[in-house]
Amino acid sequence: MKETKNWQEMGLTDTEYQLIVDGLGREPNYVELGMFSVMWSEHCSYKHSRKALKMFPTTGERVLQGPGENAGVVDIGDGLAVCFKIESHNHPSAIEPYQGAATGVGGIIRDILAMGARPVALLNSLRFGSLQNPRVRHLFSGVVSGIGGYGNCIGIPTVGGEVYFAPCYEANPLVNAMCVGVVNKNHLMKGQATGPGNLVILVGASTGRDGIHGVTFASEELSEASEKKRPSVQVGDPFMEKLLVEACLELVENDYLVGLQDLGGAGLTCATSETASRAGTGMEINLDLVPLREKNLTPYEIMLSESQERMLLIVEPSKENKVMEICHRWGLNAIAIGRVTDDRILRIFKDRKIVAEVPARMLAEDAPIYSPLAIEPDYIKEISSLNLDELSEVIDANRVLLTLLSSPTIASKEWVYVQYDYMVRTSTVIHPGSDSAVVRIRDTTKGLALTTDCNSLYTYLDPYVGGMIAVAEAARNIVCSGARPLAVTDCLNFGNPEKPDIFWQFLKTIEGMSEACRILQTPVVGGNVSFYNERSGSPIHPTPTVGMVGLLENIDKRCTLEFKNQGDIIVLLGNSFNELGGSQYLLLIHDLVKGSPPALDLQKEKSLLETLYQAINEGIINSAHDLSEGGLAVALAECCINGSLGARVALEKDNLRIDALLFGESQSRAVVSIMPDKIPSLWQLAQKNGLEINAIGYVGGDTLHIQVDGQEWVNLTIEEIEESWKKSIEKLMS
Amino acid sequence: MLYKVKVIVMPRKGILDPQGQAVARALYTMDYKGINSIRIGKHLEMEIEGENQQVVEETVKEMCEKLLANTVIEDYRFCIKEA
């Protein structure tokens, strides 16, 4: 009967415990059990998701590193590669918004650093409940200042992201942070402990009691009890992380390292077992040497602590002195705590005694893989039917437009991003506020276009189509800046996978995303799964955040969304349909979450992307903005506001409803503005790519004026629409 | 009655206090030796109207729990005096 309860308390099932006993050929001791419990937690082992993730296309000509390492890596020419990853920090942020979000940023930076890359940009994808709720406002402002607090201090610009507000996130906000780095291909690192005899050096912050079992906490539903899980939340020290970044990059550039690994979830246990397992080696670690923040930490605590701002270095003994010198110059503690062995066993010593002795691979790779049951949820059928004929038509389109523009999900996110230093490193050549941010790459003509996207209303209504759209929308945002999409990192935020309807959402979403990634040739090179986003049994909408990176060959060709010149012709690319399911219009005006999301034809999407890409790179168009939430009218308003220019637009109704025409969210569309003499070139391009385009008006005046078949529907001054759009979040927050 | 209230909010034991550490390091390099364990928190002073000491105590406690401290990472204590 001994320790019967221990494994259950640590989140392991009886069967999993038996697997451990069988694998070891004996019962694990307490320290070992703790190590297994964190490594076999959902967060570290991906035991429920691993199989499904295999559906993603992960290879491509430019892919240098797909999933499996600390971050994905893609070749961008000139001997350089881009390295990026997105990760969730949802549960900690729900409990302590500032530190939860801050340490989320810190964690993702270390993943990029572990590849040997210089972090050059951060993004964040956020989801909250309604801002009417004071608790939500507290979470929102805490998360935003936490993200800013960390990124601003460390000096990595936060250049983009997204924020959505919906009731399903009320108790379980989502905080996904993405980091992008650039690395000289010769300096790419791996998290591998190769070379028996090599030293294992721990550098950075000392180890404290914080964050023990953080990963277990992330692998459970939130509850009253989780508010009591105090040690699971950590406090970040961005200054320390800055020192770590600089020191590690100097070590990498000098070729002093054999392997490099961050300490994140599951702390030292994860870093040691994963690096050894990847290299097929073992490791001996002496816990007496680990610098501690307080006295009397037990081996269990030291192995499980998730103290922030630490890295693990694998170093040849002959280079130890040089490594130490660099670390000390940056004011960092560094100490060899062990060495690599050839017997594949992770052996932990304390007071000269072995306190844990486990095959490294067993911890890192041998967690059971589950194939949970997937059953289509009942709600899908109930809400998918939407009869447009029963829906009253728009009467006052001006009011509808202002309502949409001022809804926090659509409104300007300036309140958020002014709190982020998005300019530091003076490389941000498209600031937040456009479709994607662009960061120039020093000493080249190139730039990286960056975005995160996911409309979780769509994934809720139809996870397959919603998953496709998340990828397509990201690609559209990338192309609108003039870049070519390269690859994807994703953060799959879902409810409890052990529930069949949640797992069905999960599978369908991945199927949809995979299909889109295949057709659009944007392989998935890394990502993160966050399950158990529920509170009191009510799950969030499936939220597969797509982080996408694109390559702009020449930053002088970059394109932004705002109208630039009076007299430019406004052209709508793509087709509009009577599609209102899942739209913000339906939600905000008719209070309905219903219908099917707009259909997505990936071939059409490709035609749109090709046309936009070529048009921008041939210098044909002056602005480009994709259509997303709020449809055509909202997109036009955004082009006007940002350019401080009005527009006169005349549309034809054809067989469309007015609301669908103005506010519908049909996919694969964009508005561009163009000098009149460039029209023939654009038409040629569109024709070549099989894309329908229509000139719908021109830029000018100080109002947004839209008529349909000669009748005026929208007539608002730019000032009016700007007031609704720009100040909305600020007003709610003050 | 008017009461003077002082509230002290400190990082919890075991929780990293980067500020305290930075100051400790700075004092050390400034040649102040023999200093252990600096912790830095917040000090609030306010005046509050209340029926009696006990009522005020309850109010202040509630304010601390709800707003002034995040008990996940911070401890608080307070003292109340008639003004």
Place this chain on the structure above:
Amino acid sequence: MLYKVKVIVMPRKGILDPQGQAVARALYTMDYKGINSIRIGKHLEMEIEGENQQVVEETVKEMCEKLLANTVIEDYRFCIKEA
């Protein structure tokens, strides 16, 4: 001897304390009424080795003047106890 030192650093009188104001506003909207003049400063706790109370006092004063407070904008006070 080991001494326990507490240092309180407060915004000087007459100097805007936006943090205090923000907390006052938040408490007000949370329906705590009758609260006046919140000021927020820093609270430092440390242990320090020293020959005797007087020596420690001088050291702490010096530390405050040099580092812990910026006397252009802040006042400080401290208390020292044997540990």
Place this chain on the structure above:
Amino acid sequence: MKFGVIVFPGSNCDLDAYHLVKDVLGKPVEYIWHQKNSVEGFDCLILPGGFSYGDYLRCGAIARFSPIMQEVVKFANRGGLVLGICNGFQILTEVGLLPGALLRNKDLKFHCQYVHVKVENVNTPFTNLIEPERILKVPIAHGDGNYYIDEQGLNSLSEKKQVIFRYATAEGTVSNEANPNGALFNIAGVISEKGNVLGMMPHPERAGEAILGSTDGLYIFQSLINSLERL
């Protein structure tokens, strides 16, 4: 002529200042590590933005005691030109080379945005190529830029024309709505009495290339180069 960019371990605009001087303006520039004990051979020192030593306690409070700052003070007292940007400005007030202090922004939030500043005094080594009353568009990025000084100090600053930049609208009106952080008298930058040490919250080094959105920051660097050449 040689510029030096002081590098504290938490500086993060050191790269940007260096890049501007070297790549945009083509002038010699070197980094100077915070533990160095000499600034020999430099004609102008830049204290860049960032978080020097993490900026715990108060911004710039700890940086002030670094070895290099003792040299910066001597250099300034000899009349050397020192430009403190953002965190650099905070450090200069902490070390006493400039009067006043920088408090938390009035709304307690970090602000990264373009602002406009009105140039109040063009007879300084940092502004001599700028037309009087000219409005510059430059970004700010700080959480503690709320300039404070007591009344007497403010009077003295005004009298001696030590207020160099004030937050204004694009049209040049110095007003509350143009003040991003609550700074007293809309002060965005001040100069030392001798006129050789300038501290400013806005980042001129971020406004040095058209592709970044403004080139107004160049006026300040070109003025500096101009004064150094005349020396």
